[in-house]
Amino acid sequence: MFDWYRDLTKPERKTFIAAFAGWSVDAFDFTVYTFLIPTLIAAWGMTKGEAGLIATASLILSAVGGWLAGILADRYGRVRVLQITVVWFSLFTFLSGFTNSFEQLLVTRALQGLGFGGEWAVGSVLIGEMIRAQHRGKAVGTVQSGWAVGWGLAAITFAVVFSVLPEQIAWRAMFWLGLLPALLVFYIRRNVKDPEVFHATRAKVRESGGHFLDIFRPDLLRVTVLGSLMTTGMMSGYYAVTIWMPTYLKTVRNLSVLNTGGYTFMIIVGSFVGYLVAAYLSDHLGRRNTFFLFAIGTCVVVVLYTLLPISNEAMLFLGFPLGFFLSGNFSGVGAFLTELFPSRVRGSGQGFVYNVGRGLGAFSPPLVGWLSGGLMSLATAIGVVTGTAFAVVVVALFFLPETRGKELAVYD
Numbered sequence: 001m002f003d004w005y006r007d008l009t010k011p012e013r014k015t016f017i018a019a020f021a022g023w024s025v026d027a028f029d030f031t032v033y034t035f036l037i038p039t040l041i042a043a044w045g046m047t048k049g050e051a052g053l054i055a056t057a058s059l060i061l062s063a064v065g066g067w068l069a070g071i072l073a074d075r076y077g078r079v080r081v082l083q084i085t086v087v088w089f090s091l092f093t094f095l096s097g098f099t100n101s102f103e104q105l106l107v108t109r110a111l112q113g114l115g116f117g118g119e120w121a122v123g124s125v126l127i128g129e130m131i132r133a134q135h136r137g138k139a140v141g142t143v144q145s146g147w148a149v150g151w152g153l154a155a156i157t158f159a160v161v162f163s164v165l166p167e168q169i170a171w172r173a174m175f176w177l178g179l180l181p182a183l184l185v186f187y188i189r190r191n192v193k194d195p196e197v198f199h200a201t202r203a204k205v206r207e208s209g210g211h212f213l214d215i216f217r218p219d220l221l222r223v224t225v226l227g228s229l230m231t232t233g234m235m236s237g238y239y240a241v242t243i244w245m246p247t248y249l250k251t252v253r254n255l256s257v258l259n260t261g262g263y264t265f266m267i268i269v270g271s272f273v274g275y276l277v278a279a280y281l282s283d284h285l286g287r288r289n290t291f292f293l294f295a296i297g298t299c300v301v302v303v304l305y306t307l308l309p310i311s312n313e314a315m316l317f318l319g320f321p322l323g324f325f326l327s328g329n330f331s332g333v334g335a336f337l338t339e340l341f342p343s344r345v346r347g348s349g350q351g352f353v354y355n356v357g358r359g360l361g362a363f364s365p366p367l368v369g370w371l372s373g374g375l376m377s378l379a380t381a382i383g384v385v386t387g388t389a390f391a392v393v394v395v396a397l398f399f400l401p402e403t404r405g406k407e408l409a410v411y412d
Contacts, residue, residue, distance in 0.1 A: 004135040012130055014191040016139055018184070019127040020146040022086060025181030026119045027150025028157075029093040030058070032178060033109060035158040035264075036171045037247050043168065046102050048247075048373065052366035054102070055243050057110035059235075062117025063359025069118030070125065070351020077194045078126040078347070083185045085122060088115030093178025097171075117358060121351035128338030129195040129346070133405055136338070137287070141279020141331030148272035148327060151242075155265050215341070215349045223340050224353060226396050230291075231357025233392035234329050236364040237298065240385040241326055243365040244378065266316055270323025277324070278331035286404045287336045288397055295393045297325035298386070306383035329393070339403035364389065 008016065037051045065085070073081040092112035099105040124140065131139040157177060162170045215224045245264065274294070281290045301321045333354065341349030364385050371381035 004138050007135065008131070008139070011193065012132075012139075015127055015130040015195075016143065018082075018188050018192045019123045019143045020149075021184050021187070022082065022119055022123045022146075023143055024146035024150040024153070025086070025184060026089060026116055027147040028154050029089050029112065029150075029178045029181060030116055031151045031154045031242070032093065032158075032174050033058075033096075034243055034245075035154060036174060037243075039167055039171050040105070043171070044102055048369040049366055050102050051247075052243065052369040054106050054109050055239070055365045056362040057106055058113035058116065059239065059362030060359045061110045061113035063355040063357075063362075064117070065114035066117030066121040066355025066358065067348065067352045068114075070121040070347035070349070070355075072347075073122045073125060073351075074345065074347035078122055078129070079188060079192050079194050082119065082122045082126060082192075083188050085115045085118035086184055086188070087182050088112075089119060090115075090179050090182035093175055095175075096178070097173070097175030117355045118351075121347065121355060124334035124354070125338060125347050125350050126192075126195070128334055128350075134283070137283035137332055137335045137404065138279045140334040140338070141275060141282055144279065144327075144331050144334060145272050145275030147330075148268050148275055148323070151271065152265065152268045155268060213348075214345045215352060220341070220345070220349070223400070224349065226400050227337060227340060227349075227353040228356045228360075229396040230393055230400065231333065231354050232360040233357075233389045233396065234295075234333070235357040235361025235389075236392075237302075237361075237386040237389035238326060238329070239361050240364040240368050240382050240389065241302065241322070244368050244382055247378070264319075266319035267323035267326075270320035271327035272323075273320075274324035274326070274328030275331050278328035282332035282335065283404065286402050287332045287339075288400065288402050290332050291329065291336075291397050292394065294325050294328045295390045295397075297321070298329060299390050301325050302383055302386045306379040306386075329390075336403060339406040340400075361389075 005013075005016075033055065040046055041048070041051055069081050069085055089112050092108050092115065096105055096108040096112065099108055123143070127143050128136060128140055154174075158174065161173050161177075164170075165173055214220060245267070278290055278294055281293070285293070301318065305315065305318050305322050334350075337350040337353055338346060368378070368381045368385050371384070372378040375381075376384070
């Protein structure tokens with residue numbers, strides 16, 4: 001299953017390592033907050049809606065950061081902009097540990113979102129352009145599995161830190177640890193270069209012209225709109241589950257901090273395996289077929305997990321397929337978007353589509369909070385929002401082309 005990795009050239013491997021590490025630390029800095037929601041609600045008297053709004057603000061600003069970073073990466077280079085995004089999100093995660101109110105945390109987490117969104121946009125384009133077509137789906141999808149690694153590290157850190165420190169200090173320490181990912185910049189500077197296709201394309205763009213708004217021209221508008229619908233559905237469903245799951249386990253299932261971490265970790269393990277399997281399938285079944293398979297699987301498992309009266313023991317074991325399908329949806333996205341957009345606007349297009357999905361998907365956490373405030377239970381709200389979101393994914397996929405095996409032209 002991993003023979004493709006041994007077939008990579010030295011520059012390809014270094015780029016893969018940088019992209020994988022970047023996405024892992026990005027995930028750590030983002031998911032830290034999801035574990036701290038119950039603590040901050042108790043400490044500051046925040047409502048569920050306010051807690052969801054903080055996550056929403058970060059995701060909305062990530063949409064802006066993702067497109068902006070993609071535009072800058074098309075102009076100034078993938079590697080240079082990638083370094084800036086890593087330092088940015090690390091700094092504002094660290095500063096979140098010094099906040100003392102809902103309003104202050106809202107600002108720092110929103111600003112963290114700029115770098116959070118930018119890192120994926122640039123890193124995904126970088127790895128997509130560097131890896132050859134026959135391995136692109138597997139490599140980019142495996143990079144995506146770095147999210148589960150970062151999420152897992154956040155879960156382990158949460159359990160350890162809250163076991164050894166009092167809550168009033170522990171939540172701050174979790175944010176302070178978010179500064180460590182900035183060290184990754186030293187590896188990127190020494191080992192990663194921009195792909196040749198980027199340099200060749202920049203030369204052509206200087207001769208022939210081109211603009212980041214070309215993604216809204218008639219020949220690309222259909223791809224931009226449908227791609228944005230697909231990512232919006234994926235993000236909405238994903239955030240509805242992952243933002244609220246720790247709160248659901250603690251407040252509805254009455255699990256302890258340690259047990260909450262255990263249930264969440266089962267989801268994370270499933271996520272890691274799901275990323276890898278979907279990455280492999282995207283190069284063998286095709287991008288669209290893999291998306292269809294995982295979207296339908298997600299809907300089925302979320303209904304079982306949140307809407308049926310099952311025991312805590314059954315929930316523990318269902319956590320694996322929940323993570324498997326929920327996260328596996330994203331494995332093929334980076335390669336798919338790289339192949340959908342032409343070289344001259346790849347950063348702009350990929351950054352816009354993926355992060356518009358983030359920005360619009362950001363409204364699902366407060367929607368879950370609002371629905372669970374009186375209209376229905378928290379579990380039902382999670383299930384309804386997630387099911388609706390992935391129905392949108394399936395519809396969008398019917399109108400998007402298959403791109404498996406596409407070679408990237410220098411200027412198209």
